Amino acid sequence: MAKDMTRIIGRTLGRKVNLERVNVTVGPLSGISPESLRFCFTEIARMEGFGEPELVITTTEARMVCLECGHEYSASDFYQCCPVCGSISRRILSGRELTVDSVEIEDSAE
């Protein structure tokens, strides 16, 4: 996954350059632990020639719709019940995403 991230960055930039910061958004249902992503990404970014960027992770909320009462609600994990009727039976609308939002190039690199 970290490798896919450096591939996306490399293709967008069209070159290898030291990065200061990489901003990503992670959904709470993506199964990605921020610590292990940061660990893997830091390692791979250095190996792939992008320096030692800080990985800034924004966690979003997931959206669910309750199958009992139809209420749509936000959740920060898989285990949250419907706040209206308490049912755990629901469909997941979003929350699995991992997006590379933007990168910031190191000052001295220019």
Added chain:
Amino acid sequence: MYDNDADRRIDISEPVMSRNDRFAAENRKFLTDRNIYTLNLISSPGAGKTTVLEVMARFFGPGMAVIEGDVQTRRDAERIERAGCRAWQIETGGACHLDAQAVGNALEHMEMEDGTVRLLAIENVGNLICPSGYFLGEDMRIGLLSIPEGDDKVLKYPSLFSTVDVLLINKMDLVPHLDFDVDRVVEECRSLNPDVTVFTVSARTGEGMEEFCGFVESNIS
């Protein structure tokens, strides 16, 4: 200074899985064009994926083909071949999951153009975490859980069990020897995933396997 900051910031806004998803869509097209129904089997190491596939190979015969994903060795592919199906081994060389591109490469080499293959089963690398985000182009995603692993795994690995079409509980022959609450597992899986279909089987004794194979067969057009 602020101008500079803006200059140095480059917008990307790209989902990391989009590349894999594109390859998965290509695989899906390749397979549906040839009328092949595809399964993706995911479990922890040793839960019984290959043993289940050996039973399926005897049920479906040469109408089934198998892709084996392993970090190393062709051992599982050889087991499938002995059970009567063609098998293609993908050695991931360290990667803990299959991705859609690797499966696409295998599809090009498998010579499935003669129309005999109607069912393709892909055995993913034994792992409950990494395979869950990587769709391969499958029609049916099967999460396999075995009795010795314990009955708390579904909620511990929700990113997998919330995406499976089928929950296959294997090694049912061991239930008398172990504390495993089958009803609890089924209920927890339904809470993550209201549409899941559940089968309880023993690949060793064959218990439940006919029902499961029949269900797969009923999905093949």
